[in-house]
Amino acid sequence: MKNHGVDVNVVVYNTLIHALCKNGKGNLVQALVMLEKCFGNGFVPDVVALTKLMEILCKEGRISEAVEVMERVEAKGGTHDVVVYNTLAKGFVKAGNVSVSALDLFHEMKRAGVRWDFVTFETLTHGFCSAGKTREGVEIFELMLEDRGGCGGRIACCNSISYSLYKNNDIGKALEFLDYMKNWFPQAVDRTLTILHLCEEGNTDEGRKILDEMRERGRAPSAIVYASLIQEHCKKGCMREAVELVNEMTGLWYFPVASTFNALISGFCKQGRAGIAVRLMDDLKTRGCLLDSESYGVVVEALWAEGDLQHVFVMLMQMMERGIAPNQDTWNLLIRVAMEGKSENRLLQTEYMTKLDLLIH
Known part of the structure; x- marks a missing residue:
């Protein structure tokens, strides 16, 4: 356009900035360069282009830059909505x-x-x-x-x-609060209470059907619904379905509390799948879930039952690093391990005793 003598107006800059930020998949660096060119030519981006640019900056965690862009637009006479x-x-x-x-x-x-x-x-x-x-x-x-x-x-x-x-x-x-919500969302509350009642009866299949219907109609279920269904699926040993529900739950930015994800950890351990439980714990930590003494206790006991003393040490050290004190069942197990000397590897046994001494102190 410049080579052919065509004036580049603010509409062009708005279009390019918007396109470079579209869906968060564009080129942020180029978008910021385009913003500077827009300012340099005496133009101010419109509110749509501004919003897209600030949105991608915020997604990248560059909030201070988003604030700066907003203030510069305001200083140049631009509008905000x-x-x-x-x-x-x-x-x-x-x-x-x-x-x-x-x-x-x-x-x-x-x-x-x-x-x-x-x-x-x-x-x-x-x-x-x-x-x-x-x-x-x-x-x-x-x-x-x-x-x-x-x-x-x-x-x-x-x-x-x-x-x-x-x-x-x-x-x-x-x-x-659910009862209070009936004033505005009677149908959603009724469905929620129905799911909770079905979980009490152990009827997770019907409960899951109602949950899916709610989501299809654009009604995001509450965290309590997910927690109840997850715990009931774990009781039944339906671990795949329980994990799917956890993924749905976190996808809505509902992060499960200890009682919910401990049901998952315990469910895998009861099936002799302590390794999966360990990987699940690592995944939960990355999602911001706070593990507690019960989380570690169940896994430590399962690993010990499987004869995997080395991973018992790993869990023990993680507890120490996170300042989590073992519960009574875990203490009893740790002492039993030390007294029984189940490991035939004397070096490994000595290492265990050293770490147990560190934990006590």
């Missing part, structure tokens, strides 16, 4: 900066005259609840009810609060 602010808020939440950065941005929107929308409230509620701050999440939820006049048929905030209560092991309060 609620989507721009929501994009930045999601970035702060993903980075775990909900209490300071995301909440400050929430108040900044009001000062700037940008009205909050449902995505704004959902983002903040999810951020607080994922961090285990249920009270703050409920406050944002109540503010949404006041500001928007209800839930707008969107169940995300309610599910975030249910998830937070589940994470805090407040199952009783989670069930109370």
